[in-house]
Amino acid sequence: DGGITQSPKYLFRKEGQNVTLSCEQNLNHDAMYWYRQDPGQGLRLIYYSQIVNDFQKGDIAEGYSVSREKKESFPLTVTSAQKNPTAFYLCASSPTGGAITETQYFGPGTRLLVL
Amino acid sequence: AQSVAQPEDQVNVAEGNPLTVKCTYSVSGNPYLFWYVQYPNRGLQFLLKYITGDNLVKGSYGFEAEFNKSQTSFHLKKPSALVSDSALYFCAVRLNQAGTALIFGKGTTLSVSS
Numbered sequence: 001d002g003g004i005t006q007s008p009k010y011l012f013r014k015e016g017q018n019v020t021l022s023c024e025q026n027l028n029h030d031a032m033y034w035y036r037q038d039p040g041q042g043l044r045l046i047y048y049s050q051i052v053n054d055f056q057k058g059d060i061a062e063g064y065s066v067s068r069e070k071k072e073s074f075p076l077t078v079t080s081a082q083k084n085p086t087a088f089y090l091c092a093s094s095p096t097g098g099a100i101t102e103t104q105y106f107g108p109g110t111r112l113l114v115l
Numbered sequence: 116a117q118s119v120a121q122p123e124d125q126v127n128v129a130e131g132n133p134l135t136v137k138c139t140y141s142v143s144g145n146p147y148l149f150w151y152v153q154y155p156n157r158g159l160q161f162l163l164k165y166i167t168g169d170n171l172v173k174g175s176y177g178f179e180a181e182f183n184k185s186q187t188s189f190h191l192k193k194p195s196a197l198v199s200d201s202a203l204y205f206c207a208v209r210l211n212q213a214g215t216a217l218i219f220g221k222g223t224t225l226s227v228s229s
Binding site for chain 2: 006042088103104108
């Protein structure tokens with residue numbers, strides 16, 4: 001998982017509450033990504049960012065928001081509009097995001113549970 | 116539509132036997148294919164990727180994968196399985212388009228028995 005940290009490891013959300021998942025990387029990568037993992041469904045892309053102050057929606061962006069104010073940080077907020085937030089959330093990064101041959105490297109993940 | 120399929124939810128092999136985890140893809144243009152492994156409650160670890168060139172790609176931990184363009188497949192293989200190889204394996208494809216992220220298969224659980 002080296003170079004990418006996610007916190008917290010476990011997060012509990014109360015109904016109607018917004019929560020923020022942290023992702024930090026020290027790999028000097030330009031591109032960062034957020035994926036959601038549900039059992040038997042693989043990984044699905046929520047948001048990605050190729051450069052600071054720019055990001056694009058992925059396949060399942062509804063109920064989520066992101067910011068990219070610093071190169072090394074890409075926090076994900078799970079809003080109250082996300083009705084089924086229980087999942088394992090994975091952050092990834094790659095050097096530029098523009099080269100299609102690049103490898104993405106993943107953080108250790110955050111498990112979000114609803115109280 | 117661009118997609119990746121892993122037709123087996125679970126693969127069971129005995130330690131010391133060869134293993135194969137299957138992956139097929141459907142993309143337009145040239146595919147860029149990746150294999151990742153995930154241990155319980157951990158992030159994904161990169162194993163190997165196919166970009167171009169030799170159809171047999173060697174990766175980490177003794178794994179290799181064979182790209183077959185005519186069958187649109189990218190099966191993961193290892194000559195001799197270890198119990199420690201037991202994990203969840205994901206195949207992924209990167210579209211031939213800059214600025215896009217990976218499309219993942221649903222994953223295959225590999226169980227190696229001693």
